[in-house]
Amino acid sequence: MEVPGRRGVGRPKKTWKNCLIEDMRAKGDCRQPFQGGSFFDHEGLPYCETHYHAKRGSLCAGCHKPITGRCITAMFRKFHPEHFVCAFCLRQLNKGTFKEQNDKPYCHGCFEKLFG
Numbered sequence: 001m002e003v004p005g006r007r008g009v010g011r012p013k014k015t016w017k018n019c020l021i022e023d024m025r026a027k028g029d030c031r032q033p034f035q036g037g038s039f040f041d042h043e044g045l046p047y048c049e050t051h052y053h054a055k056r057g058s059l060c061a062g063c064h065k066p067i068t069g070r071c072i073t074a075m076f077r078k079f080h081p082e083h084f085v086c087a088f089c090l091r092q093l094n095k096g097t098f099k100e101q102n103d104k105p106y107c108h109g110c111f112e113k114l115f116g
């Protein structure tokens with residue numbers, strides 16, 4: 001399990017004003033200014049917290065917010081533990097005890113009801 005730290009926060013030699021993701025013409029425009037000049041460094045380039053985690057692949061697939069604490073990796077995606085829920089009854093799931101159908105996680109009960 002990987003727990004991303006905040007080691008990347010720093011001050012650049014050059015003054016970056018906002019997240020570089022917009023300059024890279026990435027999906028979605030980011031105009032997030034850096035608060036007090038601090039930013040998240042990924043491979044020498046400055047990003048806001050969200051895009052730093054997006055670059056590192058540590059955004060929650062449920063709420064699309066950064067995962068900084070515990071993290072569940074399932075179906076090649078990452079989730080906050082509380083956002084890894086059954087697609088039908090929305091009950092929280094545990095890694096290893098869910099069933100997958102059409103790229104969505106289900107609890108055993110729902111899976112049996114819907115697909116069993």
Ligand SMILES: [Zn+2]
Pocket residue numbers: 019020021030031032047048049050051052
């Ligand atoms: Zn950004």
Ligand SMILES: [Zn+2]
Pocket residue numbers: 060061062063064065079080083
């Ligand atoms: Zn989440």
Ligand SMILES: [Zn+2]
Pocket residue numbers: 086087088089090091106107108109110111
């Ligand atoms: Zn369910």
